[in-house]
Amino acid sequence: MSQYLPVVALAILGIIFGVLSFFASKLLAPKRPSAAKEAPYECGIVPTREPPERFPVSFYIVAMLFIMFDIEIVFVYPYAVARESLGTPGFWAIFIFSVVFFLTFVYEVARGGLDWGPIQRYRSLLDEARLVSPERTLSSTVRRVGTEGRLDTLTEPAA
Secondary structure, three states: OOHHHHHHHHHHHHHHHHHHHHHHHHHHOOOOOHHHHHHOOOOOOOOOOOOOOOOOOHHHHHHHHHHHHHHHHHHHHHHHOOOOOOHHHHHHHHHHHHHHHHHHHHHHHHOOOOOOOOOOOEEEEEEOOOOOOOOOHHHHHHHOOOOHHHHHHHHOOOO
8 A cells, every 4th residue: 555655645736736826826817807818719819700600519419429439449359359258149239339420420421520611401201212213214314414426325225
């Protein structure tokens, strides 16, 4: 236990220093507020307009997806190392975890959460269904470029 005494002493000294510094700055600091001191400061650039009212939620969604990727790696890596000892139950647990994660990612991509631009909104999955109709065919929706002078293999019968 005596081997931890220096660590405990250093931790206590660090806490005492932090508390004393906090109170000393409150007691000794000049209290002269001004408009310049209260203004937001961003790297020396004077703000020319007010900040927007709301921050787009899509940024938070992308951050959450990033965290989900990290969590998946944290769980999949140990499984990959010890997969033989975990056996079939371990495989199915990781499989279900990966499927749930993948479905949330696909849902977010389908809603347009990763579409960036000045005016991007979430797309309704029901609105996407109307794009598929019997009137739309390969020849009516795909523009063929550079086919002049070639034989059209789609319309001519094979010899």
